[in-house]
Amino acid sequence: MISALMSNYGNPDLEFERGQGTWLYTPAGERYLDFTTGIAVNCLGHCHPHLVQALQEQATRIWHSSNLFRIPQTERLAQRLVDNTFADRVFFSNSGTEAVEAGFKMMRRYHYSRGESQRVRIISLSSSFHGRTLAPIAACKNPVHIEGFLTGDPGFDQVPFGDIDALRAAITPETAGVILEPIQGEGGIRLTPFDYLSQVRELCDEQGILLMYDEVQSGVGRSGYLYAYMASGVVPDLLASAKGLGGGFPIGACLSSERVAAPMVAGTHGSTFGGNPLATAVGNAVLDVILAPGFLAEAMAGAAQLRAGLAELINEYPGVISEQTGLGYMIGLKCSISNADFIYALKDEHMLVVKAGGNSVRLLPPLNVTAEEIAHALAIVRTACARLATAR
Numbered sequence: 442m443i444s445a446l447m448s449n450y451g452n453p454d455l456e457f458e459r460g461q462g463t464w465l466y467t468p469a470g471e472r473y474l475d476f477t478t479g480i481a482v483n484c485l486g487h488c489h490p491h492l493v494q495a496l497q498e499q500a501t502r503i504w505h506s507s508n509l510f511r512i513p514q515t516e517r518l519a520q521r522l523v524d525n526t527f528a529d530r531v532f533f534s535n536s537g538t539e540a541v542e543a544g545f546k547m548m549r550r551y552h553y554s555r556g557e558s559q560r561v562r563i564i565s566l567s568s569s570f571h572g573r574t575l576a577p578i579a580a581c582k583n584p585v586h587i588e589g590f591l592t593g594d595p596g597f598d599q600v601p602f603g604d605i606d607a608l609r610a611a612i613t614p615e616t617a618g619v620i621l622e623p624i625q626g627e628g629g630i631r632l633t634p635f636d637y638l639s640q641v642r643e644l645c646d647e648q649g650i651l652l653m654y655d656e657v658q659s660g661v662g663r664s665g666y667l668y669a670y671m672a673s674g675v676v677p678d679l680l681a682s683a684k685g686l687g688g689g690f691p692i693g694a695c696l697s698s699e700r701v702a703a704p705m706v707a708g709t710h711g712s713t714f715g716g717n718p719l720a721t722a723v724g725n726a727v728l729d730v731i732l733a734p735g736f737l738a739e740a741m742a743g744a745a746q747l748r749a750g751l752a753e754l755i756n757e758y759p760g761v762i763s764e765q766t767g768l769g770y771m772i773g774l775k776c777s778i779s780n781a782d783f784i785y786a787l788k789d790e791h792m793l794v795v796k797a798g799g800n801s802v803r804l805l806p807p808l809n810v811t812a813e814e815i816a817h818a819l820a821i822v823r824t825a826c827a828r829l830a831t832a833r
């Protein structure tokens with residue numbers, strides 16, 4: 442049957458009618474182990490009772506009012522993000538790309554407010570991914586994403602990942618700031634070296650430009666830290682968050698230092714749905730769980746179990762998988778065979794993972810995946826590796 446949906450997502454074959462924890466169920470009742478979590482979204486698995494309760498309770502009170510009015514749970518979520526990060530202020534959006542867009546606008550507005558309105562250009566790193574609206578695709582310069590969509594010079598420059606000299610050389614009197622992912626996601630789970638982050642921070646300070654992190658994928662506990670930058674201790678001026686922040690309910694946030702937020706006076710930016718009461722009620726519920734003492738430590742013990750098992754499999758089947766990357770539960774597996782073949786082999790065994798750049802796959806389990814589920818996942822990866830190794 443031809444779907445009325447646009448074809449931009451291809452033709453997915455699987456359909457799920459419900460999810461519970463780490464499992465997804467098809468209408469026929471078959472279950473799949475979900476290590477995609479909606480691409481790093483369902484950070485607490487499907488239908489976590491605390492999140493369901495928060496959403497149901499909020500749904501009986503008020504769904505939407507508008508930013509014309511105060512929204513207490515939105516103010517509370519902003520305050521909790523401020524209390525637990527570098528940030529002083531938060532702007533809420535509905536998605537990751539909008540959080541990035543907000544950050545780009547804020548970078549420009551910051552310099553404008555200081556009389557440096559020529560500082561509009563933003564530098565990104567190669568293989569980065571920052572979203573699909575016009576400014577993020579212009580920033581990332583991925584030929585597949587920009588073809589037929591851009592006109593003129595939208596004001597973005599790009600330098601090779603991890604090359605500090607190239608970054609220094611790219612900064613001009615028109616540069617407003619730099620955006621990077623502390624752990625690249627779509628590009629192939631790639632940890633940005635901590636010493637490079639420090640050098641970028643120093644360079645930005647020296648040049649009077651801003652540093653923005655995109656933690657849309659790496660944020661909200663996935664790395665073992667609330668935000669992955671905390672592993673390095675190198676603090677940004679701006680940070681885009683989304684995905685896991687709503688645990689499956691759409692939300693985005695642009696976190697900012699006071700000096701960068703100050704020029705964003707009334708009327709400078711906005712969103713009808715950004716900071717919607719349903720979204721922030723769920724966002725608060727997510728933080729209740731993630732910030733509970735011991736939660737992330739326990740999650741990272743699970744990540745260590747998974748990573749140790751994967752390391753063994755890499756040793757046993759180097760002709761199928763050759764390396765694991767990332768941090769915490771943001772796991773990349775570089776494939777020696779085609780990553781698509783590896784994904785299909787896992788799918789045949791009812792385990793779901795996501796493709797990433799560099800011929801790798803992403804394993805993005807919920808942060809509360811159980812030890813038994815990890816053991817089950819490792820058994821599936823072993824079966825798939827054994828099958829693919831003999832097929833070669």
Ligand SMILES: Cc1ncc(COP(=O)(O)O)c(C=O)c1O
Nearest residue numbers: 536537538570571572626657658
């Ligand atoms: C690092 C990063 N930034 C931005 C985005 C865009 O987020 P959204 O799809 O919610 O607009 C993504 C989505 O995958 C992402 O991984």
